[in-house]
Amino acid sequence: MAAGRVFTSSTFIRTLAFLLGINLVVAESPYQFFTWNITLGTISPMGVPQKAILINGDYPGPNINTTTNNNIVINVFNNLDDPFLFSWHGFQQRKNSWQDGMSGTNCPIMPGTNFTYKFQAKDQIGSYYYFPSLGMQKASGGFGGIRINSRMYIPVPYDQPEDDYTVLIGELYTQLYKALESRLDKGRGIGNPVGVHINGQTGKESTELFVMKPSKTYRYRICNIGIKVTLNFRIQGHNMLLVEMDGSHVVQNSYDSLDVHVGQCFSVLVTADKKPGAYQMMASTRFTKYDRSATGLIRYEGTKTPPSPDLPKAPVGWMWSLNQFESFEWNLTASAARPNPQGSYHYGSINITRTIKLHNSVGKVDGKNRYAINGKSFKESAVPLKLVEYYGIVDQYFKYDTIPDEPKTNDKSIVIEPIVIKAVYRDFVEIIFENPEKSVQSYHLDGYSFFAVGMGFGRWSEASRKGYNLVDAVSRHTIQVYPNSWSAIMLTFDNAGMWNLRSEVWERSYLGQQIYVSVISPARSLRDEYNMPESELLCGPFAKLPKPEPYT
Template sequence: MRRVTLVLVSLLSCLSVLVRGEDPYLFFTWNVTYGTLSPLGVPQQVILINGEFPGPKINCSSNNNIVVNVFNNLDEPFLFTWNGIQQRKNSWQEGLPGTNCPILPGTNYTYHFQVKDQIGSYFYYPSMGMHKAAGGFGGLRVNSRLLIPVPFADPEDDYTILIGDWYTKSHSALKKILDSGRTLGRPDGVLINGKSGKPDGNDEPMFTMIPGKTYRYRVCNVGLKNSLNFRIQGHDMKLVELEGSHTVQNVYQSMDVHLGQCYSFLVTADQEAKDYYMVASTRFTKSVLTATAIMRYANGKGGPASPALPEAPAGWAWSLNQFRTFRWNLTASAARPNPQGSYHYGQINITRTIKLVNTAATLDGKLRYAVNGVSHVDPETPLKIAEYYGIADKVFKYDIIKDEPPTSEDKITMEPNVLNATFRTFIEIIFENHEKSVQSWHLDGYSFFPVAIEPGTWSPEKRKNYNLLDAVSRHTIQVYPKSWAAIMLTFDNAGMWNVRSAALERQYLGQQLYISVLSPARSLRDEYNLPDNSLLCGLVKGMPMPPPYSIGA
């Protein structure tokens, strides 16, 4: 009996160690409601999270478990997506219409995901309809655990800056415009953390810096339509991180931040102790929209900020040249893509090349945007759930677009757009932009290597110009007018992953697709099971649950 007792005590002790050793959990309860604010001086309906606009920040460290209980108090179905967070083996938490059933009005749903070693700057936003045009977005930062050093000293403080263009019309009014076949037209202004600012020196400071100290500024473009240029009056910005990757630490006076992108800068308070303007303004537009916010020196007695705002650069060639200066910091231990993690991507043989061309056309007299001639529509049954239940053939067809776009760009069809990809293959994707506007593309579930952006059209001989050594691993890439961009990645993350235009109007009108990466075995080594709390809708509602994945499969 004594021996049995000792064995039980030992087992309980081991279990206790295992429980204590589990990665930390961070719990959030979010109440999503409508509210009335005046970001551009005009009262309008916005989406609040716990009464906040922008929403609350998620401040976590690598390997933390994030649990977010979302209560939808809107009058419409709702979802959140986590822009740039790689859901390893877990596209169930993506929060997109292709992966999740919506949270219905008056109900709640709990997201549960783990951030891995993707130390860096991200944001979240509502993914259904035109909700993002009303707010509901917020910053998400992943800090380094103490065991993982970063290639710069700890800053005095860490500031999140969400910049973006903005409309004064409600999201429902904007949706009606698009549904009627029209385009949204020019935004009404630009916001910095939900405010437009007045360049008269009378605004309260958004941030305060102590003279001589260095601060980290995380800048993300959460806007709807335009690339923006960000700059701080009289101060240099040292780039240290870009969408989860540490960079070679070049110094810039201004930075083009395209839709969906995030950058981290170190800024030192080394100027006269007074107020200075942070400036965000639209790029590549005929009329420039500008927002300002005040950065103040603590105990500064030098007076208000100068009304002479620093000017943004002109032309997209300047922006392309800036992109070419970005280099991955190969000596840093983190951040790096996980689990790709190889610095030798240039030595891996390409097994497949996919060329994606964005197009615009009218269908039944209404504007639609497409990829390779197909304008995506979300079926009632989410694509991933249909696949898991074995009824994909009743919901969508794979590979209705080919790896090469059609020769005619003025004909499009509307249907779910899903590419089938082979698990763990190394592939090349070419984004080719035949239009006169700058495009921005985002890929969920992965970091990729942007090896080139060049004017003209792509051909295989262009590979000789690729950066095969130190391209910055990231998840969003811009494509300039009449230009192309090439990215490389390994499809090593099983799931259903969205490739989308970061422009909300284009995304809503069909310029997106999904890539299905199926593991050959239904194994937990490759992909998690459908969570027990998953919402069910469409054809699978009421169906028996399929056999779960197992480790031994």
């Protein structure tokens, strides 16, 4: 073989076919096409009409039901009076931050225009969701579930369920996103939610959400698509067998309730093995001084028996929740999106090249609330940071690494500016989230899954590593941080692009508790990152400029 030439398995197959005289046609992965119209409409989950963001007239929006490696094409028509973007929560978008749908990566879809998202469910399985990412639009709807099924020849560690149900839980605000943004811009908070919903229903009316056949087993994909609080989920009289979270198969344990923190998704198996009748699902707030809850009806097929009025209660205290986290383990013997054991990647034996500590804080700037990470509060750039970087004019808009890897926690000042950490491609890093406040925080990193290796009380120190799970910590994309506590994750920065790391508590993210991570491949090759799509929206000073030379 010639020196320096890459000889892939597909090259081998094509070459062998040529030598054997076989006319080989290699099929591309299937495409799925969607057309979504985004409008404002009226819903009444609390019994009072209110405005919400609808997709094709629906709240929540349609589910995306796809399979590993399928190509997704979604033509989005923005019929709102405001700019709009979708982001795909948990979708790793390998080599393709152009489709991430955050304000730091994409120009918005302007009112009366459309844009087509094109991406692939590359090497992923599991439960995810999509949502509107601009401003506080997420509080007003526009969200829906995403399920990525395993390919037919990839075994999963449980029998095929009778059916597969998506359960989206979150808070309800009666004020439209514009009013919430106005409150935050004036230095006020958004207040407490008026209620909680399950798939847009609160349970004020006994709406039947799901039907189960007696003795059959069903998969429920539960995602907290809310903006503020942890929700505890449970099903009256039934245990839940946890099988997957945030895209990873887990060791199967049974739970009578699950704390689902903001941005997290769990898959459970539920067997209809109780007395035929109706049963209530419940989602209720955790770690708050107020109580909000919602119910949704599950009915056994062929029966009209009403549910029992005796509803299960939520657990008390955050130590219960921490103990539940420590019970989660990665399933090391199950295949993931590819036919190899998930545990073949021994993350615990890789040397850490960089430790980044991120310390959240809140303070006043010009008399208004701002939230910060390591003393810096994120300020939106006039144009997407990804475009600025791609066109090579970073110095005109931001500076890299303006926050230290080791925060000065005794300095309470807050500086507002764009925040971009520059990461070395393929470095294996440790990120510590420190939360000195009294509320539970939740953090998400676009473009990646990470190993949630540990949590603890107080400040993190190097001695904290002795308690890390370096064997079977679950690979996931969102992690909670309990009050006056820390959480630790590990990951390899191997997905080139510009990626958003943010608080999932949306008013905190809106007021600055987010950063971007720039991961640049030194090779500047299509092997590592896709070129800017021909259809990419350009705005500001880039609107009339030619696109840079593509990678090769």
